[in-house]
Amino acid sequence: MNPTQKKFNHQKYQAFPTIRMDKRQWPDNIMRHAPQWCSVDLRDGNQALVNPLSVQQKLKLFKILVAIGFKEIEVGFPSASQDDFVFVQTLINDNYIPDDVTIAVLTPAREDFIKRTFKALTGAKKALVHLYNSTSKVQREKVFNMDKSGITQIAVRGAKLMQKCANAQTETQWQFQYSPESFSGTELNYAVEICNAVIDVWQPDSENPAILNLPSTVEMSMPNIYADQIEWFCHHINKRDSIIISVHTHNDRGCAVAAAEMAVLAGAERVEGTLLGNGERTGNMDIITMAMNCYSQGIDPQLDLSDIRTHSENTSCLIDIPIHPRHPYIGDLVYSAFSGSHQDAISKCLKSYKTGDKWDVAYLPIDPADLGHSYQAVIRINSQSGKGGIAYIIEQALATQIPRWLQLEFSQKVQQQTEQSGSELPAVELVDLFKKNYLISKNILQINSYQTIEDISIFNMTYSGRQMNIQAGGVGILDAFISALSEYFGLAINIIEYNEQTLQPDSSARAIAFVSLQLAEKYFSGAAENEDIVLASLNAILQAISEYLTDDAIKKVV
Numbered sequence: 001m002n003p004t005q006k007k008f009n010h011q012k013y014q015a016f017p018t019i020r021m022d023k024r025q026w027p028d029n030i031m032r033h034a035p036q037w038c039s040v041d042l043r044d045g046n047q048a049l050v051n052p053l054s055v056q057q058k059l060k061l062f063k064i065l066v067a068i069g070f071k072e073i074e075v076g077f078p079s080a081s082q083d084d085f086v087f088v089q090t091l092i093n094d095n096y097i098p099d100d101v102t103i104a105v106l107t108p109a110r111e112d113f114i115k116r117t118f119k120a121l122t123g124a125k126k127a128l129v130h131l132y133n134s135t136s137k138v139q140r141e142k143v144f145n146m147d148k149s150g151i152t153q154i155a156v157r158g159a160k161l162m163q164k165c166a167n168a169q170t171e172t173q174w175q176f177q178y179s180p181e182s183f184s185g186t187e188l189n190y191a192v193e194i195c196n197a198v199i200d201v202w203q204p205d206s207e208n209p210a211i212l213n214l215p216s217t218v219e220m221s222m223p224n225i226y227a228d229q230i231e232w233f234c235h236h237i238n239k240r241d242s243i244i245i246s247v248h249t250h251n252d253r254g255c256a257v258a259a260a261e262m263a264v265l266a267g268a269e270r271v272e273g274t275l276l277g278n279g280e281r282t283g284n285m286d287i288i289t290m291a292m293n294c295y296s297q298g299i300d301p302q303l304d305l306s307d308i309r310t311h312s313e314n315t316s317c318l319i320d321i322p323i324h325p326r327h328p329y330i331g332d333l334v335y336s337a338f339s340g341s342h343q344d345a346i347s348k349c350l351k352s353y354k355t356g357d358k359w360d361v362a363y364l365p366i367d368p369a370d371l372g373h374s375y376q377a378v379i380r381i382n383s384q385s386g387k388g389g390i391a392y393i394i395e396q397a398l399a400t401q402i403p404r405w406l407q408l409e410f411s412q413k414v415q416q417q418t419e420q421s422g423s424e425l426p427a428v429e430l431v432d433l434f435k436k437n438y439l440i441s442k443n444i445l446q447i448n449s450y451q452t453i454e455d456i457s458i459f460n461m462t463y464s465g466r467q468m469n470i471q472a473g474g475v476g477i478l479d480a481f482i483s484a485l486s487e488y489f490g491l492a493i494n495i496i497e498y499n500e501q502t503l504q505p506d507s508s509a510r511a512i513a514f515v516s517l518q519l520a521e522k523y524f525s526g527a528a529e530n531e532d533i534v535l536a537s538l539n540a541i542l543q544a545i546s547e548y549l550t551d552d553a554i555k556k557v558v
């Protein structure tokens with residue numbers, strides 16, 4: 001078949017042209033501080049919702065944005081939506097706008113729309129009016145059927161009318177913004193030409209700069225090309241020091257955050273985006289992700305992200321879009337490690353990490369605790385998990401380090417269980433499983449006291465509710481106990497592994513002992529805690545023997 005007739009045919013598309021630049025600088029630049037953020041949740045985000053927000057819901061979202069610390073918030077498109085008009089008026093008249101926050105509104109470059117926009121802003125102390133018209137080749141030629149000068153005239157007429165309206169509403173402190181909408185598909189020299197024409201009207205200065213916002217209305221290229229576009233634009237625009245270059249990236253290729261970050265390297269000072277990346281099609285640039293990226297590089301994000309999980313959950317409810325469990329930084333699963341090698345590396349790094357150190361933990365780009373996650377919740381157990389992670393959870397829960405041989409043994413039991421169930425084993429259940437297997441006495445055997453007279457040790461025990469004494473000699477107390485038990489049960493008992501440790505390094509220290517015994521050619525393990533290390537060790541032995549006595553697969557000698 002001719003390849004052009006195929007249904008899924010890449011030849012239908014063409015590569016985005018590269019930008020010719022003698023020497024691009026942005027690849028060598030470093031981001032040293034956060035950009036000026038502008039939230040467009042209530043405008044671009046809201047426009048993209050299946051069910052746009054009501055005025056009350058917008059108010060809730062506005063409060064969230066203020067709590068996060070946005071100083072510029074685009075609150076709507078009041079000339080196009082009556083709800084937005086009412087909302088803007090409510091914000092102003094009911095004094096919802098903090099003094100350090102500037103509201104922005106979007107308007108197309110059309111006379112009646114601009115006039116209504118200024119009407120919506122009546123009474124505002126300060127406001128940012130955002131003018132746009134579409135400039136890309138495809139829009140000029142196929143949508144508007146206009147040449148470049150016709151499109152430029154639309155922008156210039158809009159810019160002039162804005163100035164006139166602003167001059168008539170002097171109680172408000174105005175700032176202007178222009179977006180050559182579809183900038184990403186606009187020839188660069190034309191983008192500069194139309195922006196210069198707007199700037200010529202507004203005559204901004206460094207005290208009252210205008211904002212030129214260069215949107216990738218549709219993300220059409222790799223982010224390095226977008227960065228080239230921004231750097232080229234910055235070098236060619238007039239009155240650069242009277243202009244704030246802003247970027248507004250969409251996520252069609254999944255690179256909106258990368259594009260905005262590279263654009264900042266290329267000269268952008270301001271970044272527009274939304275919480276969770278809500279917006280048209282694949283969404284806008286996710287400000288939480290970009291701000292957290294800054295944070296993870298040691299840069300103050302200039303937003304309060306300390307409670308960002310709560311704000312994100314509340315936002316998700318309002319916009320009725322769930323948070324993907326793998327959403328960068330805030331998804332439920334993003335600090336979870338199931339794989340054994342990851343768990344092992346994480347638990348080793350966490351053990352050596354001390355408060356005040358620079359964060360350097362394998363597999364965790366940021367400290368989960370910063371966003372309110374506990375370290376225990378990071379390591380999660382399923383059939384892929386390894387002994388390191390399992391041991392970490394037990395250690396955190398029981399304040400003890402389980403010896404390597406027991407880690408190996410217990411991880412097999414865990415694997416058996418998780419493979420059988422086919423699902424995750426929550427931390428509480430994992431700890432219960434450990435206790436059930438090693439720590440909780442089956443009430444079959446228990447040591448009450450011991451004493452050594454000359455070379456003989458006498459042990460007072462309870463066996464199935466009956467008190468009894470057994471005795472033997474030996475090299476040490478454990479040796480004597482094993483001899484006494486071997487004789488009593490008529491069994492060959494060998495200690496294969498033995499470890500003991502103190503649980504807390506203070507005077508009320510308790511000790512824990514772990515043993516593995518060989519009995520009837522099988523291995524049984526036990527652990528026990530006590531203030532007296534000898535009693536802990538003897539009870540650990542009895543715990544292992546209890547395991548033997550309750551093992552159905554063995555024909556008991558007693």
Ligand code: KIV
Nearest residue numbers: 132179181182215217
């Ligand atoms: O994506 C876009 O181009 C826009 C403009 C109106 C800035 O949202």
Ligand code: ZN
Nearest residue numbers: 044215217248
């Ligand atoms: Zn947009």
